[in-house]
Amino acid sequence: MWTIFCSIKRSWTQHFVTQFSAFLVMSLTYSAALFIALAVSNTESLLHWWGQVNKVTVYLKHGVKTEDKERFESYVTETKLVKSLSKVDSKESSRRFKERFAKIANQKISLDKIDEFFPEFYELNLNQNLAYNSQKSALTAFVSRLKVKFPQIQDISFGQQWLQKYLSILSSFKSIAWILIALFLIASLIASSSVIKTLLFARRDEIEILEFIGASEFRIYIPQIVNVLMVSCLSFFFAIAINFTLYQQMNSPSMSVFNLSTAGQVSFISFGMIALLFAISFLCSLSYSVFTIFNLMPSRKKAMVISEVFRK
Amino acid sequence: MIELSHVYKTYVAEQHILKNLSLNVNKGDFVFLMGPSGAGKTTLFRLVTGFEKVSSGQIRINGFDLNKLNLNKRAAFRRSIGVVFQDFKLLEDRNVFENVALPLQIMGYKKWDIVEKTEKMIRKVGLSKKINENPSYLSGGEKQRVAIARALVHEPSLVIADEPTGNLDWRLSEEILGLFKEANQKKGTTLLIATHDFEIVKSTPNKRLIQIEKGQLFEKGEDQPCGRFFAPLKEAGLNIL
Numbered sequence: 001m002w003t004i005f006c007s008i009k010r011s012w013t014q015h016f017v018t019q020f021s022a023f024l025v026m027s028l029t030y031s032a033a034l035f036i037a038l039a040v041s042n043t044e045s046l047l048h049w050w051g052q053v054n055k056v057t058v059y060l061k062h063g064v065k066t067e068d069k070e071r072f073e074s075y076v077t078e079t080k081l082v083k084s085l086s087k088v089d090s091k092e093s094s095r096r097f098k099e100r101f102a103k104i105a106n107q108k109i110s111l112d113k114i115d116e117f118f119p120e121f122y123e124l125n126l127n128q129n130l131a132y133n134s135q136k137s138a139l140t141a142f143v144s145r146l147k148v149k150f151p152q153i154q155d156i157s158f159g160q161q162w163l164q165k166y167l168s169i170l171s172s173f174k175s176i177a178w179i180l181i182a183l184f185l186i187a188s189l190i191a192s193s194s195v196i197k198t199l200l201f202a203r204r205d206e207i208e209i210l211e212f213i214g215a216s217e218f219r220i221y222i223p224q225i226v227n228v229l230m231v232s233c234l235s236f237f238f239a240i241a242i243n244f245t246l247y248q249q250m251n252s253p254s255m256s257v258f259n260l261s262t263a264g265q266v267s268f269i270s271f272g273m274i275a276l277l278f279a280i281s282f283l284c285s286l287s288y289s290v291f292t293i294f295n296l297m298p299s300r301k302k303a304m305v306i307s308e309v310f311r312k
Numbered sequence: 313m314i315e316l317s318h319v320y321k322t323y324v325a326e327q328h329i330l331k332n333l334s335l336n337v338n339k340g341d342f343v344f345l346m347g348p349s350g351a352g353k354t355t356l357f358r359l360v361t362g363f364e365k366v367s368s369g370q371i372r373i374n375g376f377d378l379n380k381l382n383l384n385k386r387a388a389f390r391r392s393i394g395v396v397f398q399d400f401k402l403l404e405d406r407n408v409f410e411n412v413a414l415p416l417q418i419m420g421y422k423k424w425d426i427v428e429k430t431e432k433m434i435r436k437v438g439l440s441k442k443i444n445e446n447p448s449y450l451s452g453g454e455k456q457r458v459a460i461a462r463a464l465v466h467e468p469s470l471v472i473a474d475e476p477t478g479n480l481d482w483r484l485s486e487e488i489l490g491l492f493k494e495a496n497q498k499k500g501t502t503l504l505i506a507t508h509d510f511e512i513v514k515s516t517p518n519k520r521l522i523q524i525e526k527g528q529l530f531e532k533g534e535d536q537p538c539g540r541f542f543a544p545l546k547e548a549g550l551n552i553l
Contacts, residue, residue, distance in 0.1 A: 003417070010405060209401045212363065213462075214391030215418045217383060 007223035008230065015202055022195040023231050023238075026188045030239035030281065033184040037277060038243055038269050040177045043170060056124040056143065056158040064120070064152040072150050076124060081142055083125045093118035119154055185281060188235075189288045192228045196292045199224060200306065207306045211298070221293045225286070232285040236278055244268060313339045313470060313502045314360060319369035321355055321527075329355045331527045333369070337504060337520075339469070342496050344513050345506040347524035353506045354398070356524060357474045360504065361395050362386060374470060391419055394463030396473035400455045402447040408434060408458050409443050415466040433465045436491060453480045460488055464495055470502045471495065477509050485512055 012019050060069070069087075076082050088096075097118060126139075143156050200207065210220050247268050298306055314337035321330040330352050337343055347353050358364040359371060362378050371378040376389040394415075402411050413430040421429070434443055437457040447455055456476065463471055471492070477485035489512050495501040507513065513521060523530045 014405060206403055206405075209403055210414075210418075211387075212361075212390060212395065212397075212401060213415050213418055214387050214389075216387045219418065 003219070004223045004226055008227045011199060011203070011223070011227060015199055018195065018198050018202070019227075019231065022191055023235055025191040026232060026235035027238045027242070029184045029188040029191065030236050031242045033181045033188075033277065033281075034239050034243045034269065034274075035246070036177045036180050036184070037273055038247060040174055041269050041273060042266050043173055056126060056139075056156060058122040058124065058146065058156050059154040060120045060122075061152050061154045062119055068150070068152050069120075072122070072152070075149065076122070076146075079142075081127055081138075083127050085122050085124045087120070087122055089120050090118050093121060181277070185284055188232070188281065189284055192232060192285050192289055193292045195231070196224055196228060196289055197296070199227075200293075200296055204307045211306065217297055221297070224293055225289045228285055228289040229282065232281060236281055240274065313337050313341070313374065314504065315370075315372040316360075317370045317372075319359065319371060320367045321352075321359060321364070322367040328367075329527055330359070333527075333529050335522065335529055337502060339502055340496065340500045341502050342493075342516060342519045343502075343504045344516070344519055344521050345504060345524060346508070346513065346521065351524045352527045353524055354474060357472065357506055361393065361472050362389055391415065391466075392468060392470070394466070394468040394471040396456075396459050396463045396471070396476045398474040398478060400447070400459040402455060402458055402462075404447050407444050407446050408439055408450070411447065411458055412461045412465050415462060419466055421466075429465055433461045437461045438487070453484050456480055457484075457488065460491060464491065464501075467495075467499060468501065470504070473503070473505045475507055476505060477507065477512055482511060485509060486515065489516065 058072075073085065073087075076085050094117065139158065143158060146156060147153055207220055247266070251266055296306070314335065316333050316335040319330055319333040320328055322328050333356070345353055345356065355364070359366055359378070360373060362373075362376075362381065366379065374389065374392050376385060376392075378389070381389060403414070406414075409430055412434055413426050416426045416429060431440075431443070434440055437460060439454060439457055439461070442450060442454060447458065450458065456478075460473070460476055463473065473492075476492075477488055480488060492501075492503055492505070493516065496503055513519065
């Protein structure tokens with residue numbers, strides 16, 4: 001272990017610029033990947049924030065009995081999903097329509113004959129947890145349940161069109177985001193591979209001497225792999241720090257453009273997501289550095305020493 | 313100890329650098345390999361140290377068949393011998409102590425053993441005062457002594473040296489040769505030394521002298537012909553042996 005540490009220390013002392021460049025490149029790629037992960041994890045809440053579904057309108061059929069209405073009201077009131085409800089009868093419904101129609105037509109018109117045309121309806125104000133969070137299935141399930149339980153219901157409106165668009169956008173965004181994350185991780189792998197090749201080339205004389213003296217390939221090349229893993233881990237933690245700073249700036253009311261923090265919807269990347277990305281980047285760095293070194297080993301190239309490998 | 317059997321080495325087709333070399337070196341032999349520049353000394357040196365492969369033929373050293381060395385055996389073979397290179401091959405970023413200690417570290421010696429053996433060897437080659445200096449601050453002769461110390465520190469059974477006294481004056485050459493003689497006499501170390509220096513050959517008793525010329529070996533002995541390299545010296549009345 002001490003030998004590996006000394007070797008890495010020597011490598012950093014002698015090739016500081018190369019090592020530091022690799023650290024910066026990997027930090028940038030990891031930062032970009034983590035920023036996308038941050039965006040993905042907040043997409044749902046941001047989209048909800050922009051297109052709130054907090055009100056459900058339940059249209060009744062004509063001639064629904066009073067006891068049915070009472071049964072509906074007591075059921076809805078008892079459920080914890082609904083904060084409050086308000087009943088709108090046919091006259092009020094008609095009045096609202098006339099008012100809106102007048103605004104559209106920009107003039108007062110008489111529509112007395114359609115007073116009985118509009119059905120009664122209920123406006124249900126949903127609780128925050130059902131209205132804002134990602135439980136789209138919970139909302140649709142609740143609506144379906146109402147329709148089954150109360151055949152007197154004509155229709156229920158809760159912004160279905162928005163929900164469909166929302167799901168479509170969310171799905172596309174997530175796919176593109178994961179592709180971008182993968183591309184950035186690949187970029188970090190190419191960076192780590194280039195570091196190994198550059199360092200081995202720069203240290204070829206030293207490695208050759210170690211080979212001449214009888215050091216095993218394991219002893220010579222393990223420090224290179226440990227070095228890449230160390231740079232990869234440091235870069236990852238640095239990228240987390242950058243993203244956390246960015247997140248705090250976004251959540252700061254004085255700095256935020258959208259003032260998202262007041263909506264309480266933006267959160268930092270979950271620990272599980274960070275752990276997953278860290279594990280992926282670590283395993284990729286490990287496997288790719290082993291692959292690169294394995295392909296540069298003199299024994300693989302049928303060469304006697306490393307300098308012959310670079311000459312070939 | 314060393315067995316060369318019908319060894320050929322070719323870099324360009326039909327141009328043999330070494331032609332049909334056969335040689336046996338026994339344990340405890342002190343062998344000098346002499347010959348003019350371009351005769352194939354360095355090529356032979358690289359073959360017997362395992363840094364190049366023969367084109368045909370066989371080389372066996374310390375029980376290792378050099379044609380059939382896998383990864384681990386190659387490293388084990390290199391650890392079993394001591395090698396002194398013409399261009400020293402010292403690690404420039406490590407001091408004298410670290411350079412000399414390298415074979416012991418690679419062989420997994422304990423820290424205190426490494427310190428004791430390394431300091432003892434550095435004292436022997438007369439570099440105690442420069443133990444913390446890096447090779448870039450040493451003269452050519454001092455570098456050569458560090459390289460020799462590194463080759464002897466792990467007490468290998470075979471030491472192969474390419475022009476070990478090439479950068480030293482006569483007095484230092486004698487001192488260095490004294491180290492080789494001591495290893496040979498006290499520990500039975502087998503030595504194969506490629507050199508141009510007739511003086512050190514002359515001052516060494518009980519040696520074997522092998523001449524290499526145009527890729528072929530001639531051994532100076534009672535019943536063997538003297539190679540062309542030695543002939544003019546003999547004709548001039550120089551009795552070097």
